[in-house]
Amino acid sequence: MRLISExxxxALKGVTDACYRLGGGVTSFALLTRVAVSSLVKYATLGERRQxxxxxxxxSxxxxxxxxxxxxxxxxPIILSEAAKMLGFDLVPSAGREGVKPLTELDAHxxxxQTMDVSKAIIDAGADGKYDALEKRTIHREALEAIRALERVAAATAEA
Incomplete structure (x- = not known):
């Protein structure tokens, strides 16, 4: 019996799908890996329900x-952060990590x-009083993009 629940x-499949989208899409990602598009899609979806x-x-x-x-x-670390949460851990940016860019006004913008995009996605999706699967995916993707912008700020301002 597996220890990981359905x-x-x-959740892992959902963040995998969001990660692909943030990274430019599954098709472009397949060109950079050892895995075909069909397998990448299997990692991010449940597929058809069997009898x-x-x-x-x-x-998968x-x-x-x-x-x-x-x-x-x-x-x-979108996928790895979700996996860490399942294990009871949080990933935090390393202080003093090479490649961390200094904070600029562009980061504020x-x-x-990005947070306005999240707000707009929620308002647009909820206009009919419900959130369908595609709308939830859009909101989720926008939220991850906002988190990424905030993570850049956190990394740039971390104490060394």
Whole structure:
């Protein structure tokens, strides 16, 4: 019996899909990895529901090396952060890490723009009083982009 729940599998698949989107899409990502588009899609979706109640791609999970590559391409540890949360841990940016850019006014504009995108996605999606799966994915993607902008600020201002 697996220790990982169906809900946790669904969460990992959801963040995998969001990570692909932030990184430029599954098709462009496939060109950089050892994995074909069809397999990448299986890692991010459940697929069709079978008669026994299981899902076609329910057990297809992204390999760790591909998850790291996807997170690198997306610019933040989206998949690995979700995995860490499942284990009861939080990932935090390393202080003094090479490549961390100094804080600029552009960072303030990015944070404002990205958080406004989240707000707009929520308002637009909720106009009919409900949130469908596509709307939730859009909101989730926008939220991850806002988090990434805030993570850049946190990394630039971390105590050395």
């Amino acid at each position: 809900q946790q599998i669904l 026994d109640g299981s899902y076609e791609h329910g057990q 999970m992204i390999p760790i090396d591909i998850a790291v590559e996807a997170d690198l391409r997306a610019g933040s 990015r944070v404002l723009s």
